[in-house]
Amino acid sequence: MHFDLAKTLVGLTFATGLIWAIDHWFFAKRRAAEVPAGEAPREPVLVEYARSFFPVLLIVLLFRSFLxxxxxxxxxxxxxxxxxxxxxxxxxxxxxxxxxxxxxxxxxxxxxxxxxxxxxxxxxxxxxxxxxxxxxxxxxxxxxxxxxxxxxxxxxxxxxxxxxxxxxxxxxxxxxxxxxxxxxxxxxxxxxxxxxxxxxxxxxxxxxxxxxxxxxxxxxxxxxxxxxxxxxxxxxxxxxxxxxxxxxxxxxxxxxxxxxxxxxxxx
Missing domain, CATH: 2.10.109.10 (Umud Fragment, subunit A)
Known part of the structure; x- marks a missing residue:
């Protein structure tokens, strides 16, 4: 089976970016409000991975696609x-x-x-x-x-x-x-x-x-x-x-x- 790296990179970049954006706009503030003062809110594992990988995937995608x-x-x-x-x-x-x-x-x-x-x-x-x-x-x-x-x-x-x-x-x-x-x-x-x-x-x-x-x-x-x-x-x-x-x-x-x-x- 042919592995299409370009489509995979686009899909992963879009998915991680979407997860990070949805969490930032809809769930992050609610978690922060529920945490006692002085404590840092914990991100769900999926959101943490999405936030970490999105910038890397985006850079690789842009470099590979346009440079x-x-x-x-x-x-x-x-x-x-x-x-x-x-x-x-x-x-x-x-x-x-x-x-x-x-x-x-x-x-x-x-x-x-x-x-x-x-x-x-x-x-x-x-x-x-x-x-x-x-x-x-x-x-x-x-x-x-x-x-x-x-x-x-x-x-x-x-x-x-x-x-x-x-x-x-x-x-x-x-x-x-x-x-x-x-x-x-x-x-x-x-x-x-x-x-x-x-x-x-x-x-x-x-x-x-x-x-x-x-x-x-x-x-x-x-x-x-x-x-x-x-x-x-x-x-x-x-x-x-x-x-x-x-x-x-x-x-x-x-x-x-x-x-x-x-x-x-x-x-």
């Missing part, structure tokens, strides 16, 4: 930029302020730029969060031929950095398959990608991004389920822009924590 939200990377589709076990923070106001749960934009701040690493609700199952890189903006013509990317007819340059090297479990599998590390230039953003020579994932194609949608791809080009397979990301599905790695948990078999990645800005 930043933490996510954990579960797959290797964004390698080498993001590794399995990386914990990231996502800027929730980069593309506009949205109401929690309703996901209705109330303030328009900006829009994704080509090369942004974005978290979004998977179009085929909005209960799942995906993370990919923006390749095509509304109106762009995106082509992919022989593992080379073309945007509006212009090839995005790629420079080889030799065989891909890594020590975590996902990286070791790529090393065994002779994966190659390249630097791709998306005009405004330069970033690393991984390809596996001899493997053809998906068909070559040319598409035009419709209004209000984005074309996204993973940096691990031959190990990513992205717009090449399931289509475009609607603007209303955007959650925010990934901007920093705050924890890199590798598990006990791979050194537990990779301290060198902590605080790494995501580009």
């Amino acid at each position: 930043a939200e933490p996510f954990r990377i579960p797959t290797g589709s964004m390698m080498p930029t993001l590794l399995v076990g990386d914990f990231i923070l996502v800027n929730k106001f980069a593309y506009g302020i949205r109401l929690p749960v309703l996901d209705k934009k109330i303030i328009d701040i900006g829009e994704p730029e080509r090369g942004d690493v974005v978290v979004f609700r998977y179009p085929k199952n909005p209960q799942e969060d995906y993370i990919k890189r923006v390749i095509g903006k509304p109106g762009d013509e995106v082509s992919y031929r022989n593992k080379r990317l073309y945007i509006n007819g212009k090839e995005m340059p790629q420079d080889s950095h030799g065989p891909y090297a890594g020590t975590d479990q996902e990286s070791r599998d790529l090393v065994r398959r002779n994966a190659e590390s390249l630097q791709e230039n998306l005009e405004t953003v330069q970033h690393r990608i991984i390809t596996i020579p001899g493997e053809q994932v998906g068909m070559d194609f040319t598409v035009t991004v419709p209004p209000g949608h984005y074309f996204v791809m993973g940096d691990n080009r031959d190990r990513s389920s992205d717009s090449r397979f399931w289509g475009f990301v609607p603007e209303q599905n955007l959650v925010g822009k990934a901007f920093v790695i705050w924890m890199a948990w590798r598990g006990f078999g791979d050194g537990v924590v990779e301290f060198g990645r902590l605080g790494t800005l995501i580009k």
